[in-house]
Amino acid sequence: MKFCKILLLLVLTFLFFTKQSYAQRDLVIARSNKVFEWFQQEKFDSIYSLFDAEMKRKLDISKIEGVWEQFVMMYGNVTSSDELKVEEVKSHFVTKRTVKFEKGKITLSVNFDSLAQIAGLFIRPGEIPYTPADYVNAELFTELRIEYGGILVKNSGRLSIPKSKIPMPVVIIVPGSGGIDKDCSIGPNKIYKDLAWGLASKGIAAFRYDKKTYQYLNKLLEDDSLGKVPFTVENEYLEDLEEIIVAIAARKEINPHQIYIIGHSQGGYLIPMFNKKFKSIVGFISMAGTLREIPSLAIEQIEYINGSQKLTSKDSIAMAELKEKMQNSTRARIHSMTSNAQVMGPYTLDYWKYLASYHPEELALKINKPLYVLQGERDYQVKMLDFDIWKKTMKDKKQVSFKSYPSLNHLFIEGKGPSMPKEYTQAGNMSEEVVNDIVIWVKGQAERK
DSSP states (O other), X not given: OHHHHHHHHHHHHHHHHHHHHHHHHHHHHHHHHHHHHHHHHTOHHHHHHTBOHHHHHHOOHHHHHHHHHHHHHHHOSEEEEOOOXXXXXXXXXXXXXXXXXXXXXXXXXXXXXXXXXXEEEEEEEOOOOOOOOTXXXXXXXXXXXXXXXXXXXXXXXXXXXXXXXXXXXXXXXXXXXXXXXXXXXXXXXXXXXXXXXXXXXXXXXXXXXXXXXXXXXXHHHHHHHTTSSOOSHIIIIIHHHHHHHHHHXXXXXXXXEEEEXXXXXXXXXXXXXXXXXXXXXXXXXXXXXXXXXXXXXXXXXXXXXXXXXXXXXXXXXXXXXHHHHHHHTSTTTGGGOOTTOOOSTTSOHXXXXXXXXXOHHHHHTTOOSOEEEEEETTOSSSOHHHHHHXXXXXXXXXXXXXXXXXXXXXXXXXOOXXXXXXXXXXXXXXXXXXXXXXXXXXXXXXXXX
8 A cells, every 4th residue: 555655656746747847848849939039020138038147148139139130141031940849958958940041041049948048049050052153164174183291191182174185374272371171161152162163164274272270280289289390381381382283293284384373361471481482383373462470460350350349348358368369479479478378379389480480571572473462452351451562562573463353352252341250151252353364364474484
């Protein structure tokens, strides 16, 4: 009899908690549906009212609004959503739904605690498929995979070759800063692929590659920290380029006396170094390159971005700390920094010390080969000031040409108004005008040989 009473008590307890769980689940579903509805109605304060204390500390209403507006700008208006999925994890509930817009989709995830307060809010973009530029004609070229590097740091790239029986000029596309893949994939954009395919469609071979830091950044950092090999632009750029030039020159489709380098962003900044190092290169194209030191540009970039938005006190502190790291990385400070100093990441003290000894403005004067300097006038990362420095520095060089583009940004994609980081998440292609200008310039150099 006692056993039956205990069993009955356990059953009643189970039914109570099951009923409570179902009630909690229903409340979570209702609130998750309201959150989706409030996003569409732009009632961000209502969403904020459901946050738990920790979420309110981390996020304010303006940040929620900013993220949502970014997706609306990218994808257009909401058109529909899939069925809500609910998962119980311990005492929490996780809800997910796919939200479809006119030009894309996102996954909206809302995590609720035991009190049905929002303990987590995540908006993950769906992938926007890459669309090749209209000027690309895939029937006019082929593409080959070329591998290089050693066993520990094996790398590869793509050689886009026009269909021709005559050995042709080739450009090697050298990427900008950070861990960049061969296409320079940023959001839905792949500007190095645009450039390579565009050039190959118009008779110029092009090679693009995964920058070493795309796959091997951790190894470079580890070797530096253990004192094995300092992390510098030598193992970030020069080692790969040396092998690439040899591999490309050996191809029967390529004229080994017509190899050019296109340097984008940091790749353009390093052109004076490339000119000194690689004697077989017959000409250079700088795309958004600078002759100023990189940390100084980085400071200007964050000041530009901060000036266009309202920062919380927490954000202001974080930005001040970031700016201090950038200032520590400048030529004026870096040699006084100790081993535990905070510098601009993901790079190291060795990296910035190496670049402190690099003076591109002085080395640029030693370039006695054709050079084409291109600049987007809407670029906030490398500005028209940098373009003017190039012009002033190279004013007596007869083989140097310049062109700027009023409507183009750092990616050489067209836009309007002041450029901002969120613009890079909008689908676009590199301007055909830029591709055509490069084709004309390269072919013009080849005709003079």
